[in-house]
Amino acid sequence: MKQTHYHTCNLCEAMCGIEIEHRGDEILAIRGDKDDPFSKGHICPKAVALQDLHHDPDRLRHPVKRTADGWVPISWDEALDETARRLHNIQEVHGKDSVALYFGNPTAHNHGALFTLLPFVKALRSRQRYSATSADQLPHMLAAWQLFGHQALFPIPDVDRTDYFLIIGGNPLASNGSIMTVPDVKGRLKAIQKRGGKVVVIDPRRTETAKMADEHHFVRPGTDVYLLLAIAQVLFEELLVAPGRLDDILDGKKDMARLVANWKPEKVAETVGLPADAIRKLARDIAAAPRAAIYSRVGVTTSAHSTLSAWLVYVINILTGNLDREGGVMFTKPAFDIVALGALSGDTGSFDRYRSRVHGYPEFGGEFPVTTLADEMLTPGKGQVKAFVSHAGNPVLSCPDGQKLDQALNNLDFMVSIDFYINETTRHADIILPPTGQLEHAQFDPIFQAVAVRNVVKFTPALVAKPEGALHDWEILNGLTTRLNRLRARDRKTRLQIAATDRFVRRLGDRGLVDLGLRLGPYGTGGKVLDDLRRNGLHSLPKVAWKVLRGERKGLTLKKLLAEPHGIDLGPLEPMLPERLFTRDQRINLVPALYFRALQGLPAPKPVAPEQMLMIGRRHIRSNNSWMHNSQRLVKGKGRCNAMIHPDDAKRLAVAEGDDVVVSTPSGTITLPAWLCDDIMPGVISVPHGWGHDREGVQLGVARKVAGQSVNDIIGSSRVEAVTAMAQLNGIPVTVEPAKGAKSRKKAG
Structure with missing residues (x-):
């Protein structure tokens, strides 16, 4: 019998609602869900590929182990037991930092993995942590932490109400938005133009987005920082700085004026590849627009001076009064508030608390940059990485020096991958633990709902029941966490605590964790409980969780969300400052010391060799x-x-x-x-x-x-x-x- 299932496409950040026509496990058609209040029926070509991925004959559906005769299937108990034992033994011999972890981009699309990731990291106790962050959005996160007090507190372009949208080094028509969850971005950009606004793109390539923009300016790769400094200089020189109501909570404006005073457009024009007059016009247009939003992405954040460039984009939004106002860049109010919940532990961000062994690179958010991963494996000495854990990542293709990393992975004592493909990275693993596929587990997007251009929330059950003998990502990670903790337990009391935590996680499951987060969020009724958690710490969470889940049901709960299969529109973004700030004094310092030092050391641009x-x-x-x-x-x-x-x-x-x-x-x-x-x-x-x-x-x-x-x-x-x-x-x-x-x-x- 044909059935219709409503889901969320999880192949990019746009969270497009989809309607899947199926007969049991057989997918017959995938269409856009016209009743989804966020995507309104829009999908891109990727959505229909969920059918290919679901039925892919190359997908692993049971754990496999490498042998001299090739890959052989093994049981889940054998796979999890051997993985935990070998990781534990390597750490016992070589130290806790002898095991490295890498988490790829798809991890962010899997709420079960996200919820069980931190306990697994804590169980492993290694500083050798890596992710796609340092090949993607780290400068944005660093700027958010330095300016707003939390590394996940991103200002999001209010594209549905802006009059002037400036995109630097981003191509949302191809990416569907990134750190800006925005389905049907083309339709939304056209709407800006239809209401008399402008879309402007700055990029070394006339991208798909640039082709539909009102203006496109070529710029030489890696020179964004000089362009942004010149724009800021014009704002100060021509008295166009007007932070508006944020002036009352803003520090460092005079310092900023001094820092950019010498970066006149004429000084940078040749380097950037834009005439000085064009740079001045950009600054004036931003300042003159009733409501403007400036947005940058990987073209900026993976360039030579990405730390300064990402910071300057936020600074210009602030200087022109476009932070925290309608049509500017604003903070979200997500139903599952990962920013507030993450801050319960007091960990809102970190930088340079310690450094990597080989190159002395600084940590960020407890992770080292992927640029040192291969050398940490290849360089002998105390602390050398001997084992590797990867989750949903393929760093051999997605990180720099893929051939060197290939060599490094081949020389490890042990490697385990949580992945359902044997790809360029996982082919080096000794054991592969394949989780359920995209349509075999529920879909909830705590990260992407927190960076969406509207406040929305949606939970979609799995299309089909979990296949017999399969495990979800969260079950795999929880299984490894429990086994690692047991191997280290020295007394009966600790072992009992480990068993109790394991029962709590398995009983709660990924659905229970979503329900708990919704109840503790701004549309739930758990505000007082959230205050208790802040006072008593996260160790009290198991006791508190049952209290919340059995308590009042007037606010948003998972049950109410499940009754809305197309999702719920919670309204447009709203002004939230200063209350949403996580800085100690709830003020914004425009020029944190880190950026002051970096700007002092900014080198003159190097000319490219003629050849x-x-x-x-x-x-x-x-x-x-x-x-x-x-x-x-x-x-x-x-x-x-x-x-x-x-x-x-x-x-x-x-x-x-x-x-x-x-x-x-x-x-x-x-x-x-x-x-x-x-x-x-x-x-x-x-x-x-x-x-x-x-x-x-x-x-x-x-x-x-x-x-x-x-x-x-x-x-x-x-x-x-x-x-x-x-x-x-x-x-x-x-x-x-x-x-x-x-x-x-x-x-x-």
């Missing part, structure tokens, strides 16, 4: 990093793993459309077909990341046929951002040459 070009990345609507290339629906058609080159550069290089070109750095070379296009700035080359699926042992049948090459194989991990040491993935100097004797490859990935 070199600058390489940037490229996003596509049918892709998301490295993890969707095994869907035929998403990779069909013309190959996308190519080098976008301006025709003037192609003429200089004597390269024609489709000719193979060799792209080189000191770290290595890759060979790709050329795509000649005047949408790229002369002197710049664009190559997408996440491809290169032809490594030995990878079991991704579709992806291997369109393998492409991994751009991160030629991006060295030694090229790091000056303050945080995070990966620099954009603005990489490369040498481009025609491949000898190679012409027009049919397959490009």
Whole structure:
């Protein structure tokens, strides 16, 4: 019998509602859910690929162990027991920091994994923690912590009410938004224009978003910081600074004026690639707009001076009075308030409390930058990483120096991956623990609801029951946590506490944790209980949880949310300052010491050698990093793993459309077909990341046929951002040459 199931697509950040027509486990059709109050029927091409992923024959459905004869299935008890025992034994011999952890982008899309992640991290007790954060949004998080007191308190563009939307280094028409959950972004940008507003894009490439914008300005990769400093300088020089009501809680305005005084547009114009008059006009337009929002993403946050650039974007929003006002950038009021709940432990963020062993890189939020991961494994000595745990990540393709990381993973004593694919990273594992698939577990988005352009909430049950013998991510992580804690327990009392915690988590489950968070949130009735938790600490959570879950039911609960299968619209973003600030004095310091020092040390821009070009990345609507290339629906058609080159550069290089070109750095070379296009700035080359699926042992049948090459194989991990040491993935100097004797490859990935 045909049935209709309402779900949320979890293949990017947009949280589009979908309607799935199915007959049992067989998916018949996937359409946009017109009754979803947030996405209103919009979906992108990725949503229909959920069918491919659900039925993918390459998906692992039981734990496997590497043997001399290949991968063999093992039981869950054997897999979890052996994993915990081997991790424990390695730490006993080599120290607690001999085990490293890496969590990939899909972890953020899985609420069960998010809820059980912290206990697992605590059970492992290692400082060797890594994630996609340091190859993506770390500068945004650092700026949020420094300015607003919490690393997850992001100001989100109020795109539905703004009059002027400036996008720097972002392409939301391809990404569907990022740290800005925004389904149907094209429709929303058109609405800005329809009501008389403007959309302006600054990018070295005329992206899909730039093509529909009112203005597009080419800018040289890695020079965002100089452009932003010049815009701030004009604001002060022309008396356009007007923070509005925030002036009463703002410190450092005079310091900011002094810091930018010498960065006149004329000083940076040649470096940036924009005339001084154009820079001045940008500043004036931002200041003159009734309501303006400035937004930046990975083009900025993975560039040479990303720490300063991300901070300056927030600062300009503040200086022009566009923080915390309708149509500007605003803070969300999510039903499951991860910001407030996360602050219960007192951990709102951290930076440089300790440093990495090999390179002395600073931690951020308890993690080291991925730029040191391979060297921590390869460099002998006390504290060398001997074992590795990965969850839903493929750092061999998504992090710099993929070939070095390949080598490092191959030399480990033990590796375990929580993943349902044997990909470029997990092929090195000794044990793989595959969780349920995207439609086999419930979907709730505490992170993306907290960065959405409207306050919305939705919980969707699984399409089908969990297959017999399968485990969800949260069950795997909880199982490992309990086993690790048991191995370290020294007395009966501790063992009883561990058993009680395990029973509590399993009894509560991922649904119970969602219900608890909703009740403790701003639309629930647990405010007093939240105060008790703040006073008594998180150790009292098990006792408090049952009290809350059995208590008053007038506010928002999971039961009420389940009665709304399309989700609930909780209204537009609202002004929330100063109450929402987590700074000690509930004030905003425009110039924290960290940024003052970084600005003092900002070097003059280095000219690019005549024989070199600058390489940037490229996003596509049918892709998301490295993890969707095994869907035929998403990779069909013309190959996308190519080098976008301006025709003037192609003429200089004597390269024609489709000719193979060799792209080189000191770290290595890759060979790709050329795509000649005047949408790229002369002197710049664009190559997408996440491809290169032809490594030995990878079991991704579709992806291997369109393998492409991994751009991160030629991006060295030694090229790091000056303050945080995070990966620099954009603005990489490369040498481009025609491949000898190679012409027009049919397959490009």
